[in-house]
Amino acid sequence: MAKRGKKTPPRRDPYQEREQAKYDNPIPSREYLLEFLAAQGRPLGRREIAEALGLETPDQHEALRRRLRAMERDGQLVRNRRRGYLIVDHSELVRGRVMGRPDGSGFLAPDGSGQRIALSPRQMRCLLHSDRAIVRITGHDEHGTPQGELVEILERGNRQITGRFFEEHGVGFLVPENKRLHHDVLLSADGRGGAEDGELAVAELLAQPTERRQPIGRIVQVLGRHIDAGQEVEAAARIHGIPMEWPEQVEAEVASLDEEVAEADKEDGRVDLRRLPLVTIDGADARDFDDALYCEPTAKGWRLVVAIADVSHYVQPGSALDAEARTRGNSVYFPRAVTPMLPEALSNGLCSLNPHVDRLCMVCDVLLQGNGKVLRSRFYRAVMRSAARLTYEQAAAAVLDGDPQARAEIGEELIGHLESLHGLYQTLRRARQRRGAIDFDTTETQMRFDESGRVTAVEPTERNDFHRTVEECMIVANVCAAKYLRKHKVPSLYRVHERPSEEKLEQLRGFLAEVGLQLGGGDEPTGLDYAEVMRQAKERPDRHLIETVMLRSMQAAEYRPDNAGHFGLALEAYTHFTSPIRRYPDLIVHRGIGHVIDGHKGSSFPVSHDDLLTLGEHCSMTERRADEATRDAEMTLKCEYLAEHLGDELNGIIAAVTSFGLFVELEGVYVDGLVHITNLESDFFHFDAVGHRLVGDRTGKEYRLSDRVRVRVARVDKDDRKIDLEMIAHPVDAEGNPVGGGKQSSRRKGKSSGSRRRSGPEAGAPPSSGE
Structure with missing residues (x-):
């Protein structure tokens, strides 16, 4: 008879086979231990756990001790003062990444989904930005934001x-x-x-x-x-903690690799695609080529072959290369330089699909209907030989413009395949519109440098149909990969983009109501609802304002093991399969697919859900870190460029409105500078967060997001990466000439809804919705 108060262990360990494959003397898996402790309903010590699970030998006791310690380290368990183990769940105890704010406060971003938990300056005393910790929810503030107190520090994020x-x-x-x-x-x-x-x-x-x-x-x-020309990359990388040097063990592993693909590897059960005219299409300055495409029409639609560099063949779990790639999380693309996730021997060599050389690849082979719907897809390992390395501009000149010289350089055989690719793109584009994927009209820029490394111009990047063709083909492969993982029940990472939060939706609807528009969809709007608003705003003079506010209502995309769909792309499931050279989550996806190709069950893939939860959070963090570092490096260069224009008057557009002033994007320069609130008229300005504007208390003068203004470059601080501007005229026309006497607020003085309210540093983070 069981002792009083003692509950029997739960069902058989579903991961027993995985544990037996990994260890000579296996004990219950982490998942089983969590299930067991949850069933007990009370904290248990290590000896109590061992007794209940029938672990008797010294080796089993030692293995249990190590596993429980590892689960503590990873934040799955905590111990109370009586040394009893408690499960860290998402109701009271929450683990995640600490994000600091300049004012000394911060918040915890929970692993996986969940609302961010505010941390006061007192709680942040022994924490730094990027640490991992467990916090206890102690209550909620008047806005419903959970408040937390520190329970335990799991991992330090700054060395x-x-x-x-x-x-x-x-x-x-x-x-x-x-x-x-x-x-x-x-x-x-x-x-x-x-x-x-x-x-x-x-x-x-x-x-x-x-x-x-x-x-x-x-x-x-x-x-x-000072950060001189040429130092901006190292400075930005150091500031944001991006690794710059390769550990000795990594260099030793790279030194052992051959320069060319081994013959034995080409024949190791791989499909031979070397006669298939696959081509890479990338930017003119690209150095690593991780995807190649082929397309042909069929009786029912199209056949699309997406070949991706087989990085998983060279980067094995447990290797120094794998550990360093995981730490880096992704490559970081700075102006003029790249800090790669993998050493150059792989990223630009063995794993780069260079033209006319044999390369190992993982292939997504898809049949599509004439309306763009996937009929079926399959994945396999292959050996390929890229027929050509093309740029977007070359492909567009040959196919879209019919340029004879470009067609002659590419060759008629490849031209036919490129025309098929473009035909497929037009089909996929229509399918994208039908399902409600969101397309925002954003501007990307590139810098021009002189021989000394100084910026001579900042220019908008022109995108053509072949940029979009490659993007749509990558989306097809990513969707098929997500479907494959789900079908075979392989634990993996999904690219999750959730719909806007209730708070952001409320703010967006309040703004749209002010401009005479309405967002449909109730509490759960879809991409089609967003697309309808954008359609109505297409011919309006305030279109840019409306699109900007809608973009800022969106959440950022993240990596998670639990699929929740991709709102921006209007897809039920989405993952990243197409860039394992530069993104670690893609490498995990390749390993999961390869696990099934090799004949194993998906459930035996040797990565647990909790490992993936932590990994997804880490990769989401390294992605944010890369974005921040890149912005810093670009801002250093732009400040250097603008320092030569001190005192110049320029036209600009108000790109952001805050309680302390206006950020203005300078036309033709694509740089943001600050017009501080003290440099506006002699008035007290209220910040209207819903209307994205500053409204004068006495004059009713209104400065609004997307208004055109004329400003003077007053000060440039290259070290702090700051640009101060002075307001010359508002509003102005496209030539910078003043128009009217300025907009007047429709509200009564001092009644602006967001008076004196301040935006948080994470407010309005744009999503990665065009992936």
């Missing part, structure tokens, strides 16, 4: 911090350049590394912050007083 060295009263300290890091780093007397006051330096942390003490470090590298 080095880059900032400016200062000395006051004999005490040396480093002020971080990353404004999310709110602690100054104290430096020991012998840890100043020769830095002088005001110089930019890199400090290695010797001690992390505690409740009573700031972090302590020592300077290991001095970068200089």
Whole structure:
């Protein structure tokens, strides 16, 4: 008879086969232990767990001890004061990534889905931005935002911090350049590394912050007083903690690789596609080619072959290469430079689908109907030989413009396949519109440099139909990969883009009501509802304003093991399969597909749901980190460029409205500068968050998102990457001439709904909806 109060263990461990394959002396899996502890309804100590599960030998006890410690480290379990184990769930105890704010407060972004949990400056005393932690929800504020207190720090996110060295009263300290890091780093007397006051330096942390003490470090590298031309990449990477050097173990593994694909690897059960005229189509400055395409018409529609570099063949789980790729998470594309996820021998060599050489690949072979619907798809490993390396401009000139020279350079045989690709694109484009995928008209830019490395121009990037052709083909392959993973029940990472939050929807609807528009769909609008609003706004003079506000209502896309669909693309399931050279989640997807190709059951894929939950959060973080670092590097270069235009008057568009002023995007330069609220008229301005405007209390003068203005470049700070502007005229026409006397608010004085309210630093993060 069971002892009183003791519950029997749950069902048989569903992951027993996986554990037996991995370990000589297996014990219950993590998933089973969590299920068992949940069934008990109370904390249990290690000996109680071992007894209940029938673990008797010393080896089993030691294995259980290590597993429980690992589950603590990963945030699945915590121990109470009586040493009993508690499950970390999403009702009270929550684990996730700490995100700092410049004011010293922060929030915890939970692993997977869930509302962000606010952390007060007091709770942030012993935390730094990018740490991983467990917090307890203690209540909610008046807006319904959960408030948290720190329970345990799981992982420190900063080993080095880059900032400016200062000395006051004999005490040396480093002020971080990353404004999310709110602690100054104290430096020991012998840890100043020769830095002088005001110089930019890199400090290695010797001690992390505690409740009573700031972090302590020592300077290991001095970068200089200013970020000069050519240093912007290293400075941005250091500031945001992006690895720049390869560990010795990685270099040793790379040195052991052959320069060419081994003959034995080509014949290892692979389909031979070397006679199929696959081509790569990329930007003119691309150096790594991870996808190649082929298309032909069929009786019912189209056959599309998407061949992706087989990175999983070379980067094996448990290797130093894999560990470093996971740490980096993705490649970072700076102006003029790349910090790759994989060493150049792989990213530009063995794993790059260079023309006229044999390469290993993973293939998504798809048959589509004439309306763009997928009939069936299959995945297989292959060996290929790219028939040509084309640029978007070459393909467009040959197919869209019919340029004789471009057609002759490409060759008539390939021209036919390119025309088929473009025909398929037109079909996929119509299918995209029917299902309600959202297309925002955003402008991307590129910089032009002179021989000395200085920026000579910032120009908009022109996209043609072959940019979109490649994108649509990649989307097809990604959708098929997601379907394959779900069909075979393979644990993996999905690219999840959830619909806008209730708060953002409420704000959007309030704004649209003010401009005479309405968003349909009730509490759960679809992409079609968004598309309808954009259709109605297409011919309006305030179209740019409406599209901008709608874009900022969207959430950011993330990597998660639990599929929740992709709102922006209007897809039920979506993953990333097409870029394993530069994105670690794609490598995980390739391994999952390869696991099934090799004849294994999807459920035996040796990666747990919890591992994927943590990995997805990590890769989402490295993606955000890359975006922030790239923006910093670009802003450094743009400040350098604009420093030569001090005092110039330029036209611009109000790109963001905050409680402290207006950010204006300068036309022809595509740089944002700040018109501080103190540089506006002599008035008290209220910030209307719903209407995205500042409204004068006395004059009723109104500055609104997307208004055209004329400003003067007043100050450029290259070190802080800041541009200050002065308002010359508002509003103005396309030539910069003043129009009218300025807009008047329709509200009564002082009744603006968002008076004095301030936007958070994470507000309005745009989604990755054009993936």
